[in-house]
Amino acid sequence: MTAATAYLRSGKVRDLYAIGADRLLLVASDRMSAFDVVMPTPIPDKGRVLTGLSRYWFEATRDIVPNHLVGTDPRDVPAGAVPTDVAADLRGRMLLCRRAEVLPVEVVVRGYLAGSGWKAYRAGEPICGIALPRGLREGDRLPEPILTPATKAELGEHDENIDFEAMVEAIRPLAGRGTRGLADRVRDVALRLYERAAQRCAAAGLILADTKFELGLVDGELTLVDEALTPDSSRFWDSSAYEPGRPQASFDKQYLRDWLERQPWDKAAPGPELPDDVVEGTRSRYVAAYERITGASFARYLAEDEIA
Numbered sequence: 001m002t003a004a005t006a007y008l009r010s011g012k013v014r015d016l017y018a019i020g021a022d023r024l025l026l027v028a029s030d031r032m033s034a035f036d037v038v039m040p041t042p043i044p045d046k047g048r049v050l051t052g053l054s055r056y057w058f059e060a061t062r063d064i065v066p067n068h069l070v071g072t073d074p075r076d077v078p079a080g081a082v083p084t085d086v087a088a089d090l091r092g093r094m095l096l097c098r099r100a101e102v103l104p105v106e107v108v109v110r111g112y113l114a115g116s117g118w119k120a121y122r123a124g125e126p127i128c129g130i131a132l133p134r135g136l137r138e139g140d141r142l143p144e145p146i147l148t149p150a151t152k153a154e155l156g157e158h159d160e161n162i163d164f165e166a167m168v169e170a171i172r173p174l175a176g177r178g179t180r181g182l183a184d185r186v187r188d189v190a191l192r193l194y195e196r197a198a199q200r201c202a203a204a205g206l207i208l209a210d211t212k213f214e215l216g217l218v219d220g221e222l223t224l225v226d227e228a229l230t231p232d233s234s235r236f237w238d239s240s241a242y243e244p245g246r247p248q249a250s251f252d253k254q255y256l257r258d259w260l261e262r263q264p265w266d267k268a269a270p271g272p273e274l275p276d277d278v279v280e281g282t283r284s285r286y287v288a289a290y291e292r293i294t295g296a297s298f299a300r301y302l303a304e305d306e307i308a
Helices: 046-060 115-122 164-203 254-261 276-294 298-304
Strands: 007-010 014-019 023-028 069-071 094-098 105-112 141-147 206-218 221-225 234-238
Touching: 023 046, 046 069, 046 094, 046 164, 046 276, 046 298, 105 164, 141 164, 164 206, 164 221, 206 276, 254 276, 276 298
Parallel strands: none
Antiparallel strands: 007 014, 014 023, 023 094, 069 094, 105 141, 105 206, 206 221, 206 234
């Protein structure tokens, strides 16, 4: 990196660049993380799936909450703002966004019993302080969607589920005297976003089991940021194959997680190299999620960088 670039940092998946005083450029890479560890093997076109789906959902939910997206045209990125190799690969990967004060929590909504929620329930524990009825099976639909926040782990560490009151305290430094009102607004917006997305997924033959939102403040207004409702941040199940009481056929990173669980790996960095069949199996599920949800061709998105 040279001093002329506006590089800020790299996350597990995205690279961030400052564009002027009030804009960020988010570039989605093909890096794949699982169990909070970045795998050494990329998934081809993964970053474009995440970007294309996020663009779709930002547009589909803007009446619920504003989002940070300003543009997706590489020509809007000033010359020299990013390295030459990055600039050459922006199409379909970039989100030019307003800067936000991002809330220091993962805003997770669950509509079905899976993942860490199922593990807690099976152990007889409440999920983020919420007690659920007895007798539920893995994959069962919950009586109603629930907000289950989590901490934001540093790279190589693991997120931890927290209850609503812990979320209130976590966002207090941003909200001050308005903390309780902001926390209530976060819960309301997250549940409404989940319901809207679940309805749209159902029409595409998918079940949105759970999802994670990133929210922040832009000029004091709650705003949807980062990505939205992608296979990285959500569990998408095939409605036609849904059967509670077992793991579900999915269009997300669960396929990779399942493979990793079978490996002699302690879930600490570095992760294992991924074989070709796992790479292709992951890619095909991500592309299927994009096409089923948007109703558009991913090949066309790659060729034309547009949402049909």
